Amino acid sequence: MSANLTALAYLIASVLFIMALRGLSSPESSRSGNVYGMIGMAIALVTTVINPNVVSYEWILGALVVGGAIGTLIARRIAMTDMPQLVAAFHSLVGLAAVLVAAAAFYNPAAYGIAGADGLLKLASRIEMGIGVVIGAVTFSGSIIAFGKLQGVVTGNPITFTGQHALNAALGAVIVLLVVLFAIGPDPQWFWAMTAIAFILGFLLIIPIGGADMPVIVSMLNSYSGWAAAGIGFTLENTALIITGALVGSSGAILSYIMCKAMNRSFISVLLGGFGGDTAVSATRSDKPVKAGSAEDAAFIMKNASSVIIVPGYGMAVAQAQHSVREMGDMLKGHGVKVTYAIHPVAGRMPGHMNVLLAEANVSYDEVFELDEINSDFSNTDVAFVIGANDVTNPAAHEPNSPIAGMPILDVERARTCLFVKRSLSPGYAGIDNELFYADNTMMLFADAKKMVEDIVKAL
Amino acid sequence: MDVANSIDPFIYRLAIFVLAIFVGYYVVWSVTAALHTPLMSVTNAISSVIIVGALIAAGPVDMSFSKILGIVAIGLAAVNIFGGFLVTQRMLAMYKKKQ
Numbered sequence: 001m002s003a004n005l006t007a008l009a010y011l012i013a014s015v016l017f018i019m020a021l022r023g024l025s026s027p028e029s030s031r032s033g034n035v036y037g038m039i040g041m042a043i044a045l046v047t048t049v050i051n052p053n054v055v056s057y058e059w060i061l062g063a064l065v066v067g068g069a070i071g072t073l074i075a076r077r078i079a080m081t082d083m084p085q086l087v088a089a090f091h092s093l094v095g096l097a098a099v100l101v102a103a104a105a106f107y108n109p110a111a112y113g114i115a116g117a118d119g120l121l122k123l124a125s126r127i128e129m130g131i132g133v134v135i136g137a138v139t140f141s142g143s144i145i146a147f148g149k150l151q152g153v154v155t156g157n158p159i160t161f162t163g164q165h166a167l168n169a170a171l172g173a174v175i176v177l178l179v180v181l182f183a184i185g186p187d188p189q190w191f192w193a194m195t196a197i198a199f200i201l202g203f204l205l206i207i208p209i210g211g212a213d214m215p216v217i218v219s220m221l222n223s224y225s226g227w228a229a230a231g232i233g234f235t236l237e238n239t240a241l242i243i244t245g246a247l248v249g250s251s252g253a254i255l256s257y258i259m260c261k262a263m264n265r266s267f268i269s270v271l272l273g274g275f276g277g278d279t280a281v282s283a284t285r286s287d288k289p290v291k292a293g294s295a296e297d298a299a300f301i302m303k304n305a306s307s308v309i310i311v312p313g314y315g316m317a318v319a320q321a322q323h324s325v326r327e328m329g330d331m332l333k334g335h336g337v338k339v340t341y342a343i344h345p346v347a348g349r350m351p352g353h354m355n356v357l358l359a360e361a362n363v364s365y366d367e368v369f370e371l372d373e374i375n376s377d378f379s380n381t382d383v384a385f386v387i388g389a390n391d392v393t394n395p396a397a398h399e400p401n402s403p404i405a406g407m408p409i410l411d412v413e414r415a416r417t418c419l420f421v422k423r424s425l426s427p428g429y430a431g432i433d434n435e436l437f438y439a440d441n442t443m444m445l446f447a448d449a450k451k452m453v454e455d456i457v458k459a460l
Numbered sequence: 461m462d463v464a465n466s467i468d469p470f471i472y473r474l475a476i477f478v479l480a481i482f483v484g485y486y487v488v489w490s491v492t493a494a495l496h497t498p499l500m501s502v503t504n505a506i507s508s509v510i511i512v513g514a515l516i517a518a519g520p521v522d523m524s525f526s527k528i529l530g531i532v533a534i535g536l537a538a539v540n541i542f543g544g545f546l547v548t549q550r551m552l553a554m555y556k557k558k559q
Binding site: 010013014017018020021022024025026027030031033034037038040041044045047048049051053054055056059060062063064066067068069070071072074075076078080083086087090091093094096097098100101103104105107108111112124218219222225226229230232233234236237238239240241242243244245246247248249250251252254255258343345350351352353355356359360362364365366368370 | 483496498504510512515520530540548551558
């Protein structure tokens with residue numbers, strides 16, 4: 001296959017990738033979009049394998065079969081509640097693959113046709129490779145930590161120490177210096193030094209970030225994995241990689257932006273970390289009286305309502321309560337109640353986390369609404385049923401001095417009755433009390449989310 | 461053509477890169493918020509197109525350090541490609557509208 005035909009095949013693959021993303025504009029078109037993506041990947045693979053430089057197939061086939069089998073197994077077995085961890089783990093693999101490919105190209109530039117007259121990597125390729133490998137290494141180790149935090153292997157609380165930011169800045173400066181040294185003289189020691197320090201920086205960047213900020217971080221690492229691929233694409237002079245890297249990079253960047261905006265925090269403040277763990281510590285607990293209710297009370301209130309909006313949060317995912325919630329919704333509909341779902345952009349641990357869980361539980365997607373679409377409906381709704389969410393409903397966001405000031409919230413307090421399913425009165429990750437718990441029209445349902453919903457279903 | 465007037469191929473690649481960022485920007489803004497999780501898993505899968513670099517490294521007959529790195533990278537990227545596309549497919553199959 002001539003170089004021109006190869007380049008054209010890569011172009012077709014890239015267009016198919018764009019169509020895969022385009023398909024996600026609606027659930028109907030998304031399924032065919034995913035097929036376009038698979039076809040694009042198959043074209044890219046076949047085109048490369050029939051390249052005249054690729055002559056030995058045993059190991060390639062072996063690695064493809066082993067990797068493919070592991071990937072298939074994971075994709076079939078993974079629980080939907082574990083999607084955030086899985087995505088983080090996948091990001092780390094992209095990062096590591098980028099580093100390995102860069103190293104392979106560094107040791108054998110001739111195979112890629114990017115060697116200079118002296119047989120070493122060309123200067124421009126060295127700069128591109130330096131950038132690509134550093135981003136890849138940061139993506140790898142950062143994603144490992146993100147995975148650990150989401151899986152619960154590493155504490156979800158921020159890990160901070162004095163001089164943390166200064167240390168990170170210093171490591172960043174050292175990396176820049178090493179990239180320059182590598183560009184001047186492509187010595188393996190510079191290559192491995194910059195890779196190693198980038199690995200360390202990746203760990204250090206993510207450890208101070210609290211569990212609830214993970215939607216931003218997972219999106220950011222998604223973006224990094226794209227930029228790493230693009231960087232390697234420049235080194236290898238491969239347009240499919242450059243285009244795909246740019247698509248993925250901008251996709252992750254947009255998601256990070258959406259997540260930051262939904263918390264009214266700047267990207268920098270999230271990145272600096274130290275905010276919000278899984279269990280917040282310094283809460284000023286109010287000692288106002290609370291109205292607590294039973295499953296029977298909740299069932300009675302909702303059965304007699306004409307409309308109920310269900311507001312799910314991370315707690316629903318932890319309790320795996322999505323199926324019971326859908327069952328409750330169906331029974332309420334049987335009683336003639338209008339049931340809809342309201343989703344805050346940062347509910348859960350990754351963008352769209354709640355939507356996937358509700359889809360898994362067989363909730364029709366036209367009953368599920370985003371913050372902007374549904375927020376004005378709370379004022380003429382009888383019951384807001386909040387399950388496992390807290391900060392995203394906290395009216396403290398309207399107060400200028402609150403840690404969550406300016407964060408867009410779901411106005412559940414405007415509903416005639418507010419039902420909160422929670423284990424206790426503990427504050428959310430922002431570490432602030434939610435005054436809604438003490439409001440006259442709020443009834444607290446203290447229990448495990450799944451147990452409570454099952455009891456409500458029984459009482460209905 | 462003399463050297464001073466020819467365009468470095470790098471510039472072409474840079475142009476492709478910049479235009480692809482714009483394409484990505486507009487395409488991703490049109491993705492519905494309900495599908496943000498599948499968006500992440502599918503971008504994961506397609507960014508594993510980095511496997512093309514690994515295939516070239518693993519291509520020569522003779523075993524070398526470069527070839528070993530390529531083989532390992534193929535394995536990692538294959539986990540991502542198969543896992544990413546299939547888990548996306550599994551998720552997308554769940555988004556249903558009931559009448």
